[in-house]
Amino acid sequence: xxxxxxxxxxxxxxxxxxxxxxxxxxxxxxxxxxxxxxxxxxxxxxxxxxxxxxxxxxxxxxxxxxxxxxxxxxxxxxxxxxxxxxxxxxxxxxxxxxxxxxxxxxxxxxxxxxxxxxxxxxxxxxxxxxxxxxxxxxxxxxxxxxxxxxxxxxxxxxxxxxxxxxxxxxxxxxxxxxxxxxxxxxxxxxxxxxxxxxxxxxxxxxxxxxxxxxxxxxxxxxxxxxxxxxxxxxxxxxxxxxxxxxxxxxxxxxxxxxxxxxxxxxxxxxxxxxxxxxxxxxxxxxxxxx
Ligand SMILES: Cc1cc2nc3c(=O)[nH]c(=O)nc-3n(C[C@H](O)[C@H](O)[C@H](O)COP(=O)(O)OP(=O)(O)OC[C@H]3O[C@@H](n4cnc5c(N)ncnc54)[C@H](O)[C@@H]3O)c2cc1C
Numbered sequence: 001x002x003x004x005x006x007x008x009x010x011x012x013x014x015x016x017x018x019x020x021x022x023x024x025x026x027x028x029x030x031x032x033x034x035x036x037x038x039x040x041x042x043x044x045x046x047x048x049x050x051x052x053x054x055x056x057x058x059x060x061x062x063x064x065x066x067x068x069x070x071x072x073x074x075x076x077x078x079x080x081x082x083x084x085x086x087x088x089x090x091x092x093x094x095x096x097x098x099x100x101x102x103x104x105x106x107x108x109x110x111x112x113x114x115x116x117x118x119x120x121x122x123x124x125x126x127x128x129x130x131x132x133x134x135x136x137x138x139x140x141x142x143x144x145x146x147x148x149x150x151x152x153x154x155x156x157x158x159x160x161x162x163x164x165x166x167x168x169x170x171x172x173x174x175x176x177x178x179x180x181x182x183x184x185x186x187x188x189x190x191x192x193x194x195x196x197x198x199x200x201x202x203x204x205x206x207x208x209x210x211x212x213x214x215x216x217x218x219x220x221x222x223x224x225x226x227x228x229x230x231x232x233x234x235x236x237x238x239x240x241x242x243x244x245x246x247x248x249x250x251x252x253x254x255x256x257x258x259x260x261x262x263x264x265x266x267x268x269x270x271x272x273x274x275x276x277x278x279x280x281x282x283x284x285x286x287x288x289x290x
Contacts, residue, residue, distance in 0.1 A: 001090075004030045006285055007097040009081050010231075012039025013271050014261025015103030016065045017278030023072045025286035032091070034080035037069070038062025039105050040262070041271070045129045045155040050271055058129070061271075084234050086254050099285045102244065102252070102259040103278065104231035110224060111143065115199050123206030124199070124222045128152035131221070132159045138220035141166055141209060143196060149225035150178035156223065157185045164189045164217065166196055166209075196222070230263045240265050250281040258285070 006022055008015045011033035022029040036042055044058030053061070069076065084091050091097065108126035110116050116124060125131035128142075132155060140160050142153040145167035151174075156163045165182065170192045172179045182188050191211060198210035199222070208216045230243050238245045238253035243265035250258045260277035262269050 001094055001096050002030075003096045004028070005097070005289070006030070006099040006101065007032065007091060007095060008101040008103055009084075009091075010039060010103035010105060010261070010263075011037040011066075011069075011076060012103060012105050012261055012274065013041060013062075013065065014105075014274035014278045015039075015101065016069055017275040018101050018103065018260060018282040019069060019074050019278075020065075020072060021279050021282035022285065023074050025282065027286060027289060029074060030095070030097075031069070031074060031076040032079055032081055032095075033076060034078070036062075037066040037076070041065075043127045043129050045151070047271070082234055086236055086257055098256065099288075100257045101278075101281055101285075102232070102235055102257065102263055103261050105262045106228035106230040108224060109227045109229055111196060111226065113196065113199055115201060119199060119201070119206055119222075122204075123220075124224065126224050128155050128223050128225075131223075132156050135160050135221045137161045139218060140164070140221040140223060141196070141217070141219050142223045142225060143167075144225035144227070145169055145172045145174065146225070146227070147174040147178060148227075150174040150182050152223050152225050153188055154178065154181050154185065157188050160187070162187050162189065164191060164219075166191050166194045166211065168193065168195045228262070232259075232263050235259070248280075249284040250277050251284070256285075256288075 005027050006029040008031045011031050019029045041058040041062035048055050139162045141164045143166050153163050153165050194211050196209045197213045200208040208218045210216050232242050232244050244259040246259050246264050250260050252259050258281040260281050261274040
């Protein structure tokens with residue numbers, strides 16, 4: 001059994017920030033990550049609201065923070081965590097911790113339509129930065145009306161021939177500068193009060209989508225940006241709509257188990273708020289230990 005004072009699950013900006021503060025506070029943390037360091041950062045084409053950078057790509061910022069983690073000699077292992085005993089404080093039967101920080105973020109929602117899962121990665125995507133390139137000079141649809149949908153539509157408009165936003169309401173819920181950019185971008189069209197009711201396939205390929213059970217529009221790809229579900233299923237702590245509930249120190253209903261970033265219930269889901277959560281949780285652990 002490997003023993004650690006503090007284990008952080010997830011290496012998004014929340015998890016990596018908490019690791020930096022723990023290490024600099026004299027505690028050796030272990031980060032466990034199932035995919036690439038940076039988490040959601042890797043999906044953001046351009047960040048323009050992070051102090052210190054007028055403009056930086058998400059993957060670049062992720063790499064900067066990951067380099068900082070490596071330079072501080074913080075241990076990171078790449079493994080999916082699907083078995084955790086919060087009473088015995090044991091992860092995957094071989095890692096024991098005193099303090100745990102859950103920083104697992106959240107994942108994209110799907111529409112739940114027929115053939116959707118089958119088409120994921122083959123006509124349907126939840127990541128414009130990852131898959132936009134495959135739709136160069138093609139027609140795509142973006143589903144949603146919040147910041148994610150608007151950001152993805154703007155990014156895709158620079159690659160694709162035409163971008164149609166399909167939004168179920170009659171106005172957008174995203175930030176004003178994003179809405180203005182969408183409205184002023186020539187190759188972005190908007191269908192308000194609309195939803196996709198069917199994916200139409202020919203020879204295993206998505207050829208069009210049906211809108212409101214009536215009209216069909218020809219598309220090469222669909223990008224879903226309709227919200228997220230927190231990755232909280234393996235953690236037996238108090239939650240609301242699957243988002244983990246925490247106190248002012250980011251401690252969950254379980255003693256010495258903290259949760260930070262997009263996996264918790266809070267008002268603002270941003271890079272800086274995720275970092276803030278990581279700082280407060282790490283500082284609270286440092287104070288308790290010392
Ligand atoms: C398209 C888009 C654009 C955005 N643009 C901005 C912006 O411009 N400015 C801004 O401030 N914010 C922006 N945000 C929000 C911001 O990206 C997030 O709030 C922030 O990245 C969340 O960080 P996190 O560390 O909580 O979660 P994540 O970055 O999601 O990290 C969670 C990590 O946990 C790992 N993980 C999950 N489950 C497990 C498991 N079982 N075992 C091991 N590892 C696991 C994941 O692989 C992932 O690496 C944007 C978000 C999106 C989707």
